[in-house]
Amino acid sequence: MDALLERSHQLKQALIDFILDADDELAEALETYAAAQLRRGSGDTIQQELTIDSFAIEGKLEDKSPVDLFIQTHSELSPSDRQLLNSWHRSFMGLFAIAKILDDGFELMNWLTAKNYIVKFNNAKTQQEMSRLKEGEILLTRISPITESYWTFSGPYTQMGKLGKPKLAVAIGNFKENYKKHLYSDAPDLLEEAWQSVLTYHQQFIEFFGSDEITMPGYQLNKKITELQEITTEKSLAAAGIDSSKSLAEIAQEAGVDEEEIQAAAEDMGADSKVVSQLLNNKTTTAKMVTSKVELPADLKKAEAVTAFSHPRWGQMFLPTYTKIKTILAAEDWQSIEGYEKLIRHYLESKDINAFIWYRLATENPNSLEKILQTVLQSPDFKLQNDLDTLLQEYHKPLEPELPEIASVPIHLHNLFQEALGEVHKSKSKTKGQKKSAKGFQTL
Secondary structure, X not given: OOHHHHHXXXXXXXXXXXXXXXXXXXXXXXHHHHHHHHOOOOOOHHHHHHHHHHHHHHOOEOOEOHHHHHHHHOOOOOHHHHHHHHHHHHOXXXXXXXEEEEOOEEEEEEOOOOEEEEEEOOOHHHHHHHOOOOOOOEEEEEEEEOOOOOEEEEEEEEEEEOOOHHHHHHHHHHHHHHOHHHOOOOOHHHXXXXXXXXXXXXXXXXXXXXXXXXXXXXXXXXXXXXXXXXXXXXXXXXXXXXXXXXXXXXXXXXXXXXXXXXXXXXXXXXXXXXXXXXXXXXXXXXXXXXXXXXXXXXXXXXXXXXXXXXXXXXXXXXXXXXXXXXXXXXXXXXXXOOOHHHHHHHHXXXXXXXXXXXXXXXXXXXXXXXXXXXHXXXXXXXXXXXXXXHHHXXXXXXXXXXXXXOOOEEHHHHHHHHHHHHHHHHHHHHHOOOOXXXXXXXXX
């Protein structure tokens, strides 16, 4: 083990002690950060250690991270120590597969971006603990850079074993839900392309519907969304150099596969056969990302009225109760409307109702919304302009958009999820004859 690795371990221990020994604003910041993190975790020892490790890099006290504060308050640190500590701002959480076992670590592949890293041990205890791991096993952990050529384990890890495609798809879906900031943190080009896809779909939504908000019966909206998807698919195929006017047989010949193979793959995946051929023919396209498929859930297809929203950052949202809440806000005698309080609380508590929806309600009918919230919250001093953001944060609603479901996904992840859904479909077909449609980036 080289001196730089050993020094990284010493500095990391000193940094963690610095955080845990704090009894001022830094301690309060850790408590707030931990409360938010542990709500979505198991609360076990590994989760607690991982939370502290993440706080060391991601936590903020005003505009400084704990790493910044540590450097600022330790004047004895050498220039190389400061350089190493500052490099840890590039550390990130990942769901890694062990690609190769090395004498002093592993070669890991980040499943979210398909990027490989040489990750070395920086202490004997970790090396001994991880010596039993095998190639192909999946690890949830954070890694930190040491040099330009290799990294080290930043903190604890969760061993997930060797996972089949369906279970791996679920693990990636869970990672996406719990670590949104780290989804493509080591691939800014993929992240930029994903965000661009949200904007592109929003522009196509506006062009198709003529508005960023539309309300219609669920079955009708689902048909319209399908039409919109077909239009976007045509444009994607054209951009990839695929002539949609060609027959499936012609596309199959160009892709170098049988027509029956494409049809079977499409049936298993629940995808359009031409899209499958696009993925099979690597020579046809150099695209890194695949557009996600949008389909209304079964309950929304049956709803009398569903309101669809589109936003260039928040993505697409579908609400079957938006017309009702607008009716409540527009009524002078809103207190006489049955279920008004229950609906308001649902909008506060549901993770499907994001800050964008609340901001739109606040813009359209601020006075009524303020009065209703004062009543429901039993807080006569509540002021929409001053207190709405605080209220949304109390109900764990991010004030800034996170990468939405509609965003395009890397081809390797899209393929994994399609293959996983195909396996699940085949398994269910044998027992129940059930069929499950595919989506680009979802849990099973």
